[in-house]
Amino acid sequence: MTRPVLRRSLRRPEGLIARTRWLFCGSALVSLALTLPGAVVGERGSTLVGLALASTVLCAVWLRRYRVAAAHWSTDLLEAAASAAFAACASSPQLAFGFAFTAMWQRAVYGSWRCGVVHAVLVAGALLTSLVTWPLLPGHPGSVVVGGLLGPLPLTLLISAVARHLAGSLFAREQATGRQAALAGLSAALLTAGTREEIVRLAWVATEAVCSATPGSHALGVEERAGRTAVHTSTGLQLPASTPWDRDALAGTDEPAPVSGPLLQRLQQVGHADRWISLALPAPGGRPTRWIVVGESSRTSSGEVSTAVRAVSQQAVLALRGREQHDDLVRAARTDGLTGLANRSTFTLALERELRAGADGTAVLFCDLDGFKPVNDELGHAAGDELLCRVADRLRRTLRPGDLCARLGGDEFVVLLRIPEGRVLEVATAVARRVVDRVREPLVLDGRTVQVGISVGLALAGPDVDAHRLLRNADHAMYTAKVGGKNRFHTFATP
Numbered sequence: 001m002t003r004p005v006l007r008r009s010l011r012r013p014e015g016l017i018a019r020t021r022w023l024f025c026g027s028a029l030v031s032l033a034l035t036l037p038g039a040v041v042g043e044r045g046s047t048l049v050g051l052a053l054a055s056t057v058l059c060a061v062w063l064r065r066y067r068v069a070a071a072h073w074s075t076d077l078l079e080a081a082a083s084a085a086f087a088a089c090a091s092s093p094q095l096a097f098g099f100a101f102t103a104m105w106q107r108a109v110y111g112s113w114r115c116g117v118v119h120a121v122l123v124a125g126a127l128l129t130s131l132v133t134w135p136l137l138p139g140h141p142g143s144v145v146v147g148g149l150l151g152p153l154p155l156t157l158l159i160s161a162v163a164r165h166l167a168g169s170l171f172a173r174e175q176a177t178g179r180q181a182a183l184a185g186l187s188a189a190l191l192t193a194g195t196r197e198e199i200v201r202l203a204w205v206a207t208e209a210v211c212s213a214t215p216g217s218h219a220l221g222v223e224e225r226a227g228r229t230a231v232h233t234s235t236g237l238q239l240p241a242s243t244p245w246d247r248d249a250l251a252g253t254d255e256p257a258p259v260s261g262p263l264l265q266r267l268q269q270v271g272h273a274d275r276w277i278s279l280a281l282p283a284p285g286g287r288p289t290r291w292i293v294v295g296e297s298s299r300t301s302s303g304e305v306s307t308a309v310r311a312v313s314q315q316a317v318l319a320l321r322g323r324e325q326h327d328d329l330v331r332a333a334r335t336d337g338l339t340g341l342a343n344r345s346t347f348t349l350a351l352e353r354e355l356r357a358g359a360d361g362t363a364v365l366f367c368d369l370d371g372f373k374p375v376n377d378e379l380g381h382a383a384g385d386e387l388l389c390r391v392a393d394r395l396r397r398t399l400r401p402g403d404l405c406a407r408l409g410g411d412e413f414v415v416l417l418r419i420p421e422g423r424v425l426e427v428a429t430a431v432a433r434r435v436v437d438r439v440r441e442p443l444v445l446d447g448r449t450v451q452v453g454i455s456v457g458l459a460l461a462g463p464d465v466d467a468h469r470l471l472r473n474a475d476h477a478m479y480t481a482k483v484g485g486k487n488r489f490h491t492f493a494t495p
Helices: 003-010 016-040 046-068 073-089 093-108 113-136 146-150 152-190 196-212 261-271 304-334 344-356 372-379 381-398 424-439 467-483
Strands: 218-225 228-233 275-281 290-296 362-370 404-409 412-418 443-445 448-450 453-460 489-491
Touching (some): 152 196, 152 304, 196 218, 261 290, 344 467, 381 404, 381 424, 424 453
Antiparallel strands (some): 443 448
């Protein structure tokens, strides 16, 4: 063991379970050190070598168990064999109980209850074996007092059971603390989450933390993109490509639902968990495209994982719905309620931002429909509203990407053009001409063919021209276009 590793092993760790394992490992090592002087009294030659080897193996087993934070049947067998060798080589086999009790405690905080019982039986069997081997070694005349060894053996098994029970309580408390910390961290992080993607990411991170705090549980994130299913796992599960991700097997709402069908069978085979549930995360369109799938084992959890993940889902759902409401309010504040175009305030802010940035290629089109009032009066306001929406749609499809179209009110529209420097007048004129040609095309309302025109005023940004003045220039040019015959465009002439 290198010095940095040894230094880390000697340092008291954080966390209840890690600290308990550190304490029990140290207790076992100290117990062996205190027992060893009495064990070597009167021993020499091969028995001393045997004690040294057995002690070395025991220390190596305990330290490795602590370092990897896990127990394995091979190290349990090696520990039992070393315990038998120590008892057989010691001046008295009973001295092995000097470290056997603390070794039981050290082993109790690793693995399952069943494995702990097997370990206790192995150690007890090893100590019984020393009754036979002790008289056969040099320097051990006579026989062993059997009662002196058999008496403490039931106590050893009892201590193992008690230690395992206490370890189980420690595990449950530590796991509950980890799950609570994950939920608390999610609550704090959601307060500053700005997007749906960030909320979903935080929910997945919290789910991973919940499953990491509970051994034997698994978390899968399922996302449907363009007809394909993407899956990522928190515990490195290797899912075959043929895994049947049927939507019907997953939850349809944000309420947890048990996974069923072929998907459940595949997950049980791969994940070694007997309970699997899924929760859907809300989507803007109402049809879920993201799910959290959680599996837990009845041997390591009594529903705590699914309860915690449900709490994660509830927090995420509230945050997602709050984000949707916020987006709706922002959208309502920035857009025209009838046409979905930008409103006056949004347009004014965008125009001011462009002018502050010194954009020389900025132009404004001020548009007013020709012949709208007769259609509105004859066919009714509903038809008039539909006409405005149809005109707005035509404007969207006529303008270029990056242009901003807004409805000022009534039948007035305004367009902000962002044009490469040097071609401002040429491009703006071409866009204005397309707007006039496109809007005057006939359309059908309530089974009747109607036709409206549009008068467009074009104004270009220039030195010392603010947003208010530029919009006023475009408005003046629009009225000039109306006076000149309507259904046409006119360019404002700079004085």
